[in-house]
Amino acid sequence: MINVTVTTTVDLTATQREKITKFVEQKITQEYQLTEQLNPELLGGVIIKIGSQQYDLSLRGKLTAIRDSLSATTS
Amino acid sequence: MQIDLTSFLFQFINFGAVVVVLTLLVFKPVLRMLEERADKIKEGQQAADQAIEARQKLDDELAQKRQEANQTIKTELAEIKKKAEEKSAITLKEARAQAKEIKAKAQSEVEEYRHQLEKQMQAEFNESVLQVTERITGQLFDKKAASKLLDQELKRLSA
Numbered sequence: 001m002i003n004v005t006v007t008t009t010v011d012l013t014a015t016q017r018e019k020i021t022k023f024v025e026q027k028i029t030q031e032y033q034l035t036e037q038l039n040p041e042l043l044g045g046v047i048i049k050i051g052s053q054q055y056d057l058s059l060r061g062k063l064t065a066i067r068d069s070l071s072a073t074t075s
Numbered sequence: 076m077q078i079d080l081t082s083f084l085f086q087f088i089n090f091g092a093v094v095v096v097l098t099l100l101v102f103k104p105v106l107r108m109l110e111e112r113a114d115k116i117k118e119g120q121q122a123a124d125q126a127i128e129a130r131q132k133l134d135d136e137l138a139q140k141r142q143e144a145n146q147t148i149k150t151e152l153a154e155i156k157k158k159a160e161e162k163s164a165i166t167l168k169e170a171r172a173q174a175k176e177i178k179a180k181a182q183s184e185v186e187e188y189r190h191q192l193e194k195q196m197q198a199e200f201n202e203s204v205l206q207v208t209e210r211i212t213g214q215l216f217d218k219k220a221a222s223k224l225l226d227q228e229l230k231r232l233s234a
Contacts, residue, residue, distance in 0.1 A: 010221045019229040043212050044224040048232075057228040059212060063205055070201040 002032040005049040007039050007058075024050060 004024050006012070012020070017036075024032060027050055045058035216224070 008221075008225055009216070010218045010225065012225075013222065016222075016225060016229055019233055023229075023232050040213070043209065044216050044221050045228045046225055055232070057232060059216075059224070060209075063209060067201070067205050070205075071198065 002028055002030050002051045003049075004032045004034045004051075005037060005047075006034060007037040007042060007047040007049075009038065009040050009042050009044055011038070012036060020046070020048060023048065027053070 006020055021034070024034070032050070041060060043059035043063070045061070047058050047061065048055040
């Protein structure tokens with residue numbers, strides 16, 4: 001069984017949960033266990049971790065990507 | 076006036092004897108002495124002429140030597156001056172090249188330092204902007220806004 005972790009800053013609505021489930025089932029065919037986590041550090045958005053694969057759609061992730069991109073530019 | 080022949084003859088002979096005696100004893104030695112003196116004067120004159128000639132020769136030689144020495148000094152001075160000018164030109168050229176190299180190195184170092192400083196300032200500025208953004212975002216995003224953002228992200232995910 002594959003562990004799927006969904007991290008957000010607010011509780012998921014039913015619609016949101018359904019969309020996430022649909023996304024996960026597009027990615028894997030095996031059985032999975034979905035766990036929801038709250039983390040205000042994300043600032044917004046969502047991080048979906050399917051096994052070892054992670055989909056970072058959080059604002060924190062975007063800012064980190066921007067930071068890394070700027071660091072690469074200025075280094 | 077009567078002339079006494081005997082006395083006249085006696086006087087004549089007496090005068091002749093005096094002439095002979097004077098000729099033999101006085102005139103010839105005096106003449107010889109004068110000739111010797113003339114010879115000495117002539118020799119002295121010749122010696123003086125020779126001395127003058129030798130002196131003139133020495134003066135000429137001295138003048139020639141002096142002229143040669145002056146010419147040699149002039150030539151050597153010109154050569155020394157030429158060598159000094161060449162050496163000076165080479166030294167100046169080397170000094171200019173060295174100065175150019177030092178200047179280029181300094182400019183390169185300054186440019187590198189400026190570049191590093193700009194990058195550092197840019198990085199610090201970026202970090203500050205991101206930190207401020209994070210702070211403001213954390214404060215602005217209430218639950219409703221966060222949920223709306225989540226909806227947008229999930230919509231993008233579905234697409």
